[in-house]
């Protein structure tokens with residue numbers, strides 16, 4: 107076989123591989139959406155789950171997922187901003203900084219079960235938060251922090267140092283320069299990273315089964331006092347999320363329409379991920395245009 | 406008196422802001438470091454209790470095959486042999502990597518070298534989207550599609566290493582692919598141009614020049630995928646069968662460290678041997694994730710030296 | 712390149728009784744890591760005068776200028792030793808509040824670096840952060856500084872448009888306006904006209920000539936005609952050393968040092 111034929115063959119194989127991958131991934135998406143979307147009705151999205159009979163919904167789980175997401179982001183966004191700013195603006199090049207970077211790297215690569223078990227040990231047992239939204243939100247924060255921090259740091263680092271000099275030369279502190287000039291300029295990148303992080307948190311299950319728990323007690327959607335036991339906002343109640351729900355009904359195998367419910371729930375999850383993805387792109391671009399004045403409306 | 410001169414010797418509002426900002430940043434970053442240290446401390450102290458407190462022999466733990474920490478074997482020793490799970494974890498990880506690597510690198514070559522326009526327009530957004538798909542969804546598809554197909558083809562229950570491998574393969578494929586794309590894109594354009602100008606075919610250029618100089622990056626991508634596969638819990642747990650037995654073939658129910666861990670930890674009492682033994686599995690997971698991390702660093706350093 | 716004797720220097724000094732000194736350095740050294748880039752420079756800059764710094768590329772002009780308001784503090788590997796005297800204080804020491812100091816010693820950089828904000832916000836940003844709240848005062852400040860920087864006519868109707876939409880020359884004049892909005896005592900400029908077209912350059916030069924009444928100006932420039940046109944005193948830098956410092960006319964007509972002569976007559980290197 108000469109080199110020309112080899113080249114042809116290799117190209118053919120590469121096309122085949124690309125084709126197979128597209129096929130696998132497309133059928134994956136198609137399977138979920140085709141299997142799942144027909145189940146997604148208003149009733150399905152709002153009704154509570156039923157354990158032993160068919161026809162249950164995912165209303166409470168869906169609410170739990172969002173509430174947990176909001177709480178987790180409320181804690182992790184400011185923390186990651188602070189940490190990212192420190193790394194990009196203040197950290198000197200020395201052993202301490204490289205130790206910090208190493209810890210962040212390690213934390214980001216830990217299996218989420220391990221993070222979940224740690225949360226179980228600390229938040230659920232040690233701090234006596236029990237299986238609760240609070241424990242779940244804290245563990246999701248741990249899970250999310252390293253990636254968000256790195257994203258903040260990278261977004262800040264991509265802003266020219268001339269902008270920092272401009273602020274400093276006007277007698278502003280580094281902190282004000284960063285908070286009011288650099289962070290706003292880096293906002294498109296930071297927001298994109300945060301939204302993608304939110305998507306990751308939304309689908310996370312392994313870290314939650316032993317922290318937020320695997321039960322979804324009935325909620326009283328008429329009472330929003332966070333201290334009331336059945337209030338949707340009560341952070342101390344156990345809260346099975348959508349992703350945990352899919353895992354649980356499939357491993358228990360007692361729900362008669364588990365497959366249908368899982369398919370529906372999976373479709374909802376995927377659509378959510380899709381929205382997070384598109385949202386991240388759109389929002390990042392929109393912000394960028396708004397800030398640089400390159401958009402139609404200008405700044 | 407000169408007011409400007411005076412003001413230079415005082416602490417300005419901006420200086421106070423600066424100090425406050427630095428403390429806030431330091432607080433956030435310390436929190437992360439403390440959490441990492443705490444994870445190591447707590448998992449290690451629980452995981453080592455099996456050996457220090459319950460006096461289990463480390464070697465037995467790593468090499469014995471019987472896993473049933475609640476009962477004792479014929480010699481009156483508790484059965485805490487973790488070998489089946491260790492083997493299971495390594496098998497699914499290695500198999501998934503073996504299957505995924507050619508696909509991922511092939512797709513990456515396609516996207517960067519063969520058809521960048523189509524590749525970037527179709528393949529890239531799809532892989533990026535798939536990176537974000539929750540692992541339970543992969544587990545669910547494994548359970549409803551992969552397991553029945555394997556059952557049809559090979560008999561048995563369909564649960565096992567093969568099903569786990571398939572699920573993990575699809576799971577890590579997008580990640581490895583997009584990291585491979587980054588690695589290939591990092592190869593300077595003039596390498597390719599120089600090679601093509603010397604009369605090499607496109608494939609020769611890819612094979613001899615591009616792949617070779619991107620090797621560290623591609624290796625990193627694969628190791629990264631393996632780390633994800635090794636630590637994945639729920640998707641694997643849903644399809645592997647969760648029998649703490651040494652797998653005899655690829656289609657008999659088996660288990661991984663993560664699957665036994667997620668199944669068991671809620672059903673055991675804190676501080677009991679059963680519970681400690683599970684924490685020892687978690688400790689292995691933790692250490693393995695360190696090993697993968699170290700590997701990635703070593704590859705990076707080797708790559709930087711070249 | 713010719714080797715010039717770096718030990719033979721001709722530096723003008725002033726009698727503080729006759730001429731008030733706004734800023735001076737005394738044996739200033741700057742190191743980047745272990746490399747010494749400024750090797751003991753002692754210069755006095757008289758108040759309400761324009762002093763320019765000339766010299767070939769890499770001679771340390773920017774490095775010297777940046778150390779005057781301690782911008783080199785922000786470069787991790789940089790180390791500055793020696794005295795920087797301002798209002799009877801050595802400002803090159805930790806006990807000096809560096810942020811307060813930079814309010815009084817402002818700086819304009821070689822490349823225009825407006826914030827990604829509106830023109831109006833670019834100018835009012837720092838004054839607001841330093842406590843000016845009154846809207847009327849701010850409006851007035853925007854108008855006067857833009858007028859001083861020769862930009863007012865061009866932008867007075869688009870004050871709330873993004874500054875990034877301005878041309879390079881306009882951006883640089885905005886940066887000058889932004890710097891003088893702080894009403895600094897001393898203004899440091901690092902090749903402010905190097906990115907500008909001839910018309911913008913002459914606008915900026917006129918601006919500087921007018922600002923001289925209220926500000927002490929130290930300007931780094933590559934352009935010898937510019938130095939000759941606008942400055943009262945000129946320093947010539949070579950390889951991190953100030954070889955000569957004198958009245959501008961003197962530097963350009965009968966310099967005391969061979970290197971200066973070669974440089975201003977174009978026979979350098």
Ligand SMILES: Nc1ncnc2c1ncn2[C@@H]1O[C@H](COP(=O)(O)OP(=O)(O)OP(=O)(O)O)[C@@H](O)[C@H]1O
Nearest residue numbers: 743748766767768769770771772773774775786933
């Ligand atoms: N941040 C830095 N780190 C290390 N070395 C630097 C840094 N900035 C400048 N230098 C070095 O210091 C020397 C003087 O540089 P400087 O920028 O002061 O020269 P200059 O006279 O302003 O030149 P130009 O006319 O090109 O602006 C150069 O050799 C340069 O490489």
Ligand SMILES: [Mg+2]
Nearest residue numbers: 772773774901
């Ligand atoms: Mg310079």
